[in-house]
Amino acid sequence: MLDVSDLECRRGDRTLFSQLAFAVEPGTLLHVRGRNGSGKTTLLRALCGLLMPETGEIRWNGEPIRRLAEDYHRDMLYFGHLNGIKHDLSGIENLRVAAILDDDRPDEADLWDALEQMGLKGFEDLPTKVLSQGQKKRVALARLLLSQAPLWILDEPFTALDTDAVDLLQMLIARHVADDGMVILTTHQEVPLTSGQIRRLHLGG
Amino acid sequence: MLDVSDLECRRGDRTLFSQLAFAVEPGTLLHVRGRNGSGKTTLLRALCGLLMPETGEIRWNGEPIRRLAEDYHRDMLYFGHLNGIKHDLSGIENLRVAAILDDDRPDEADLWDALEQMGLKGFEDLPTKVLSQGQKKRVALARLLLSQAPLWILDEPFTALDTDAVDLLQMLIARHVADDGMVILTTHQEVPLTSGQIRRLHLGG
Amino acid sequence: MWRVFLCILGRDITLAMRRRTDVLTTLFFFVIVVSLFPLGIGTEKQILRILGPGVVWVAALLASMLALERLFAADYEDGTLEQMLMTPQPLALLVLAKVTAHWLLTGLPLVAIAPLVGMQYHLDDVAVGTMVLALMVGTPILSLLGAIGAALTLGLRGGGILLSLLILPLYIPVLVYGAGAVTVSAVDFADTQPYFSLLGAFLLLALIFSPLAAAAALRISIE
Amino acid sequence: MWRVFLCILGRDITLAMRRRTDVLTTLFFFVIVVSLFPLGIGTEKQILRILGPGVVWVAALLASMLALERLFAADYEDGTLEQMLMTPQPLALLVLAKVTAHWLLTGLPLVAIAPLVGMQYHLDDVAVGTMVLALMVGTPILSLLGAIGAALTLGLRGGGILLSLLILPLYIPVLVYGAGAVTVSAVDFADTQPYFSLLGAFLLLALIFSPLAAAAALRISIE
Amino acid sequence: MSIFRYAAPASFYPLAGRLIPWFAAIAAASILIGLYWGFFQTPDQLGGTNPQKEYYRIIFVHVPAAWMSMWLYLVLAAWSAVGLVFNTRLSFMMARAAAPTGAIFTFLALWTGAFWGRPSWGTYWDWDPRLTSELILFFLYIGYIALHSAIDDARRADRASALLAIVGLVMLPVIFWSINCPDPNQCAALHQRSDLSQMESNIFRAMMLMTFGFWMYSFAAVFMRVRGIILSREAESAWVRALVEAKA
Amino acid sequence: MSVMEFLSQGGYAYFVWASYGAALVLLVGEMVQLRRTHRTILTRLGRLLRMRPRGGDS
Ligand code: HEM
Ligand SMILES: Nc1ncnc2c1ncn2[C@@H]1O[C@H](COP(=O)(O)OP(=O)(O)OP(=O)(O)O)[C@@H](O)[C@H]1O
Ligand SMILES: Nc1ncnc2c1ncn2[C@@H]1O[C@H](COP(=O)(O)OP(=O)(O)OP(=O)(O)O)[C@@H](O)[C@H]1O
């Protein structure tokens, strides 16, 4: 369970939000909303531990994430504006490196399977640079299929995806939530998720 | 009027589309659709003259755009994945440089006005780097308000915009089309435009 | 046309002034590189005096080249370059304006600091004077030639070092005549005249042709 | 842990092998810079022999530094670095793996080509041997120290030249002892021993501390 | 039309395939005869006023390699120019294919020159203008290849490196001249060249035969490389599919 | 002229054969490498072709 209390973040010399407090229980999806520039990305990066908040505490299962450090990262998966894939490696190689770094030990078949599920059959061992923007994003999203992490933090995961891919991603998110996972996401599009509990957090005035 | 005949574009060693032919008359909006990687961006860049097609001819008012070169650019406005604003200059300065390069001669009041209309009142003379992703995009879109160009080419202009900004942009596009302008755009979202003639071009299988 | 030239020139200078450290960086790089040699080679006056002109010129070559890496890069990354290609202005003119701004911001400071560096190498006054003059004529050539390389390597990984590979060989004539002028001036300042005529001729040719070549390169790179 | 180290090492080497020319670029940059000096300074054998060690070391400094500019840059740009920060692995280990791969790909080739360069400067065999040894110990230090600078300047404009500014001064001890060893070897090879001990000690310290420092710098830069 | 037909990669591919064995055979024959002539029908000294001993026989690889290195750069730049002007894909491919072979000959000229210099001048390397120019030519080749392979998009790579080749060609005379003539006051003292017409006629003929052999070799090598480039670039086209299917 | 005499090249064997050796290695090496890449390209294309049998490109 992720527990945030009295959070304040500044960027440059502007306070984006303060006294923010919320908790995300298993089986919940938290949809962070707000206008452009309201600090959604900033909040998500703070939740990942990439950015140190001005004040406040972020706790994972009761422990501050600063203290947990690497252990927190084992339980968490972040998906940001950037895909985080190497364009000179193939989809398979990218996934394999990611899995080893995450201390997962999937066998090869799982990796191929994940890419196939993402609709990338036949593209698995091509260097990802030859794929289109949306296809690259699909490779990156394949990590969602392999990950054991209970907490997913997704920053605008739907951009650049075509409708097929959007549907697939929604299905993945719904399944994760249904499996008692936690998802925190931002998106400007509407997310018609049905299962689980959906909470909304609105940033900015 | 933009007139395209027998167009073929390749990227890497893949032919994205061939024998493409269409025309865009004044007062039309052309919505280019297609899956990720189907070549929408490529087509738009070819229409701008940024990319030389493999075969085929693109004519503006009957003249090939290669021949017209700078004169074509006077009649055209392109808005791509990148915003084309300098983060170290303020919104006003960005707009001013763009206007001078476009041979427009707007007075200062017009510039301030354009930014205000884009909902950036109060942010005009801040360096744009302190703005959020969506606010930066608004600065870039302010050029649409100043431009005299009859042909707008917009590549996914709606991404990263919040709903207010999306509405504003839709209004601008509708007005431009109603004024006998031409708009070519791609977007994965649905565009509920009402006025003028809307045509669809579908790329890829 | 003039208006457009000045607009770009002004824009680039404003941008540089908002990040004044970038300008200083090139200057310090030059000074550091020049100062490294005595540390590696030893500090005998006789030797330093022979080394001086060559080292200063090589350092100027490297500094100008590394600074050039960024000539179009920033505009490329944020899409303003793309927009420039789609304005009704001749691209070579915009390139020339950018190169001019670039030289004012990085080449000129090198020229200004050269006397100080000359002192480090115990060069006499005539040699220092010649060096300053030669740098004054030579560094714009470096900027102009380098612009072609910068345009070609736009947005590529390993930009800086790749750029060096392409452009350093082309800098050799400037190096030979620039350093040659200083060496020759030790005998008689009048002997330097042919060197300066040659550098001047290079400059003229570079002024005419390299904006065109760089513009062509930009069109290729932006595709 | 070993598995993770090898994974990153393998990844970076695979990536480099997919772009083999990038590796060659650094090598040729080194050769070109070394070849420029005789053109600027003159080609007298006596002088070249004195210049040799210093020039080779300065060129190695510059080449290694410029190559380092890209050490984290590619990973930063495509977001893989961000992801690495969020894996349950100690960051310093990942940094060490990346630096090792980088040295194997850029430092080692410099060492291998040094004898050729020594020939250009008419160095005798003992001097060339000493130079190769000194480079072998010295270039890893350059990579390790440079990694800190590369982490600090990550994503900043003017990366290459800014990095030089931060890191070149730190390279000075390596330069002094590296070039010193070669110069001293002209008298008696046995004299070089203290130089090598010092370089070795530097290497050890750098191996222990710079991955930690670079990891800390990365965390700051990525915020 | 008939000859321009071969400007299309699809028709050039089989043509090159048919020509390669011929070029290779002619190259092998002239090199072998040239070597025989050079080693067995020539005096053990360069002769005339030139006292060089047996090591002068390096001339039979050195000079042809040096000449080919310069000639291939010209070819490279010429194809690049044709490509940029007429926008023909095959021209760029030819330019790209010529570069590695040119670089190899340049390296060979440097290497053999060094092994010639050691016995005759007492040093492997000296900063003689001619040697320096050849070194710089090598850098230009490497620059071309590095730029080409640093760019992922084939079309951009072709065009960018073509432009570089042309800029290099324009600068080459300037560079050579500046090295040859570092003091503009004394340009009369340009580097002495040995006079080909004074060379012993057997040596001269063997050298020319070797040059011819290297030239034919270049045709074979460039055509082989260009075939590879055509295949990978046209991988999606129907004719390559048909070809691959036929092979399989 | 004996073989040994020929091989020694008047005492300059090292220089002469170093030159000719390099020439041999480079030129023959280039040929071999070119043939090999050509074959790899063909096999790779064959694999791609079998993977997506006919028409279409996605
Ligand atoms: C690394 C060392 C060397 C390089 C790079 C080199 C390069 C060249 C080049 C580029 C040429 C063609 C020049 C032209 O025809 O314009 C050439 C020709 C020639 N070189 Fe060398 N050379 C080297 C060493 C030597 C040495 C040591 C000798 C003999 C003393 C030598 C003797 C010749 C001769 C006789 C010719 C052909 C005749 C002529 O055209 O002048 N070269 N060499
Ligand atoms: N590196 C930075 N330095 C200074 N200010 C920043 C920085 N990054 C973001 N900001 C500022 O922080 C604010 C919030 O940015 P953030 O990216 O979190 O917004 P967002 O809610 O994700 O907006 P969007 O919907 O446009 O993505 C913006 O006003 C922006 O100006
Ligand atoms: N520079 C490039 N080099 C090689 N291939 C490229 C390049 N740019 C794009 N492509 C390829 O061209 C195809 C079309 O890309 P394009 O960006 O036009 O697609 P798109 O329709 O805009 O897709 P998206 O909806 O994801 O933006 C993709 O398959 C991509 O792999």
Ligand SMILES: [Mg+2]
């Ligand atoms: Mg955001």
Ligand SMILES: [Mg+2]
């Ligand atoms: Mg697109």
